[in-house]
Amino acid sequence: MPVLVMKFGGTSVATLDRIRRVAKRVGVEVAKGYDVIVIVSAMSGETNKLVGFVNETSPLFDAREYDAVVSSGENVTAGLMALTLQEMDVPARSWQGWQVPVRTTSAHSAARIEEIPTENINAKFAEGMRVAVVAGFQGLSHEGRITTLGRGGSDTTAVAFAAAFGAERCDIYTDVDGVYTTDPRVSPKARKLEKIAFEEMLELASLGAKVLQTRSVELAMRYNVKLRVLSSFGEQSDDAGTLVCDEEEIMENRPVSGIAFSRDEAKMTLVSVADRPGIAAAIFGPLSDAGVNVDMIIQNIAEEGRTDMTFSCPTDQVLRAEKALTEAKTRGEINFNELIADKDTAKISAVGIGMRSQSGVAAKMFKTLSNEGINIKVIATSEIKISVLIDRKYMELAVQALHDAFELEKA
């Protein structure tokens, strides 16, 4: 029987009633003849509660213990979902990550899936089981310890299962009914997109649009997994939501498809770094080892053998970054006068595959921000996006102004 992967996020399984509601949706697909793999997140709020416990217990925690604690929320939902399906007479059982096993790297809290053996689950499908409920976001390291894939990792779990099982489609059910030109909570003019290219989705995901985890989109693109984002609360139909697909399938050709933003972006500056070949590696190696997700990097022109190095990273990793850099300085690997952390910044990005063929997008973006009196602190560009760091207090204003400027409310 064809396999369908359905992934439900935390708000979709926040209560037993909601679990019943989504179980009914699963039942509809089973009735159509699919063997279904359901990937579940923790009930809304649970993961945050557990992360809070860990942070309060140990600010610079052992990530192996963090993973052991934080992964428990998904296990609860998986069992409850299996029980709910059984109550509806749908043969189902739950799998925790280590039971499949979802084999991952040992990079705790940010592990990558290496392999998903299909034998165990396929054997149960062959015996008549119709739904395998899998706890998302978690896996098993080579050392036999529990790993997690990082926040939002359940999307990646879903796409990886879809790839491993050759699923017909991977449906990501969430609390929004698709991908929008920007977050409707920030701009009421935001419009839902019917389709979006993998590449665009990739930029939107990594830039904080939060609809899908970056790696899930990368995986879907690499293994050509048909990926659909839709609401668990809306109507169930075959053309609901937004389809994430190949560029060729997109008809529109506008320069910008969406405005993304990230509220929790810090700007860090190493002042007067002793410049020498290999200095970048000496700075960003320790940051990488400490698990800091560095995004933008800017190096000012060196003067008299010294330079300023600026980078951005999530606000909650600033402590970790400071510790890593201070230790590298103590070890004599790098030398700087001062480390300045500006935590009051936000990142705004314009994204669109049309940018490749249309010029003037950057100029229009800078002019729009300038007209609103918004100062740009850092600029970074790629083939299909332009990102800027600005004061956080201007974030909403900037998003709305850019949404208007690129006329994204028009279909």
Place this chain on the structure above:
Amino acid sequence: MPVLVMKFGGTSVATLDRIRRVAKRVGVEVAKGYDVIVIVSAMSGETNKLVGFVNETSPLFDAREYDAVVSSGENVTAGLMALTLQEMDVPARSWQGWQVPVRTTSAHSAARIEEIPTENINAKFAEGMRVAVVAGFQGLSHEGRITTLGRGGSDTTAVAFAAAFGAERCDIYTDVDGVYTTDPRVSPKARKLEKIAFEEMLELASLGAKVLQTRSVELAMRYNVKLRVLSSFGEQSDDAGTLVCDEEEIMENRPVSGIAFSRDEAKMTLVSVADRPGIAAAIFGPLSDAGVNVDMIIQNIAEEGRTDMTFSCPTDQVLRAEKALTEAKTRGEINFNELIADKDTAKISAVGIGMRSQSGVAAKMFKTLSNEGINIKVIATSEIKISVLIDRKYMELAVQALHDAFELEKA
């Protein structure tokens, strides 16, 4: 280094502050030179919450999914305890049941431990780790699924680890400071015992005194594990709490050591059962298969080939028992006119190894209850205990009257 097992119940780890407090106690034993195995329960209330979820989702649940859901509470505490110890510079890590692995039978929700391999944990002790924090109450079945040992199973986990690792002692930290002549919440005259015989503890545990799980005492007796019950909140000293030990070590020789009770005991009667050889097996076989814990059994004298069969079981297993018996009737294995479930009963027991050598205990017990106008519904006796089922509303009265009658307040 000598190994000590320390087990902390749900109220002892109910908050992060309490986890820190008990971690300090663990630290004291580490400082004395012990390698410590800490067995933890779920944070107080967590397991009940999860059990509530399962019951609401599926009243006659698949016990395999129940176990998968309910075991998650212990995993959270284990990780947090390991992190807390690490923050105190005590080398520690957590183990979930399947990681040790704690091998159990496949009797889900009531599994028995079959084997605890010591290699993994001993290898870490050899590397310098000082505390292994193990999630209690859970294990791994032959089929690779998570099992639980039943409520209170963490005590059994603790004793089994103490036996497997040849621990010097197994300290069960709980919210009471030892074993009492009865529950102090019911009788303010209740007195703490310094020592109690394994056999007595066994009866008290199985009769609902709730200080220790029955099987943990059985295990301790079989493997001669020195078992101590003490409070996580009191002073830490080597002679605190109550020592559960061999009969020979007990100096007192009173007929009754304690009055136990169980509030949630149902009396079930099969009216007019067709009597024939093997009828008891035909009734109690299906109940056992359905996981009903039958306690007392009484068969009335048969008349004209028919008899009444009465038994008691926990109130929350009544539905299960009714289903099992009705199905057995449908299959033609047994025949009865009516099945009456009396859920408003409680069990009261007088327990004491002195009973073996002193007569008149039963007579005194019945007279005391009679003086209070309490009707006895069922009587069952063993070598060292006398149990009766009575109306639940008289439970507290009966306990207090018996405590007085046997002068248990006197040391």
